[in-house]
Amino acid sequence: MLDAVIGVISGATALASTYFGYVAVRGQLRRRRPPAPAEPPAPAEPPAPDPVSAYDVFVSYADADAGPARRIADRLREAGLAVFLDAWIGPGLVASLEKERALLATANGVLLFSRATMADPAIRDEYAALLQRAHTGGRRFVPVLIDDVPLPPFARIRRPLDLRASGADGCDAQLAALVRAVGGGAGPDTGGGRP
Template sequence: YADAEADAAERLAERLREAGETVFLVRWVEPGLDPLLETERALVGATLGVLLFGPGTMADSRIREEYAVLLQRVHGGGFRFVPARAGSVELPPFADIRRPVDLREPGTPRYDGEVARLADTALRLRRRTDV
């Protein structure tokens, strides 16, 4: 997520935590740790990555790099990338083909359904890797 989507990212992360998922957010990196290294560690160890797309997302060089890593992980196998609209934006082509979730209306049944869809996806992926 870009800085402009930080609150949306935290809202989503809290909801996924409540559903029993392990979640990483850069803003939760503890003092004394390097956010970039912690992000890399989280990306390498994850089976699911969600990237929030808002108006400034693709203008942020850090996010563009994370987007590239997410796509590379998908093509390496064993990883799922889920784009999430956090604003009214057009998604890049490789994100748009991946059945994005719509997180533009927090507090609505639609938002709750999209979060549940993400949590279900994460649970299914975890079960596959636990076998």
């Protein structure tokens, strides 16, 4: 019986020493492993746009104001500025995605204010995005009055362009001021506009 007790104690000792040896080796292996690389912090802003796809001006307008928007966009393009106008989004593209991409890659925003403007939910979203870009990215936001409507508070604090009843000469002067404001005094057409 004494042999059996000694055998059990020897077996238990062997089992315990094997277990503690395993624990010691496992701890050393864990200490030798290099730490997992830390995840890079998420960027606060999307990467800078590709200069080839960046726009100088994003023109926002309600569908009812497509005519005046087109005239303003054409005038800006004649001055050599790259202009985003949603009417110029090509076939097969998703309009909302193209607008979002253009908003991120545009230096300045122009929003036409008329009776139809703030009734359009998509234009309200563009207004909010243009304001945010003006506040956080140093971009210029230019409100353009084309109807006798009150401007929302954050548009009202900016000097608006007034195209309501200025006549041909007054309109040309206002558009020339817009070109200087958003283009830094861009000269004649250099082919920089986008169709």
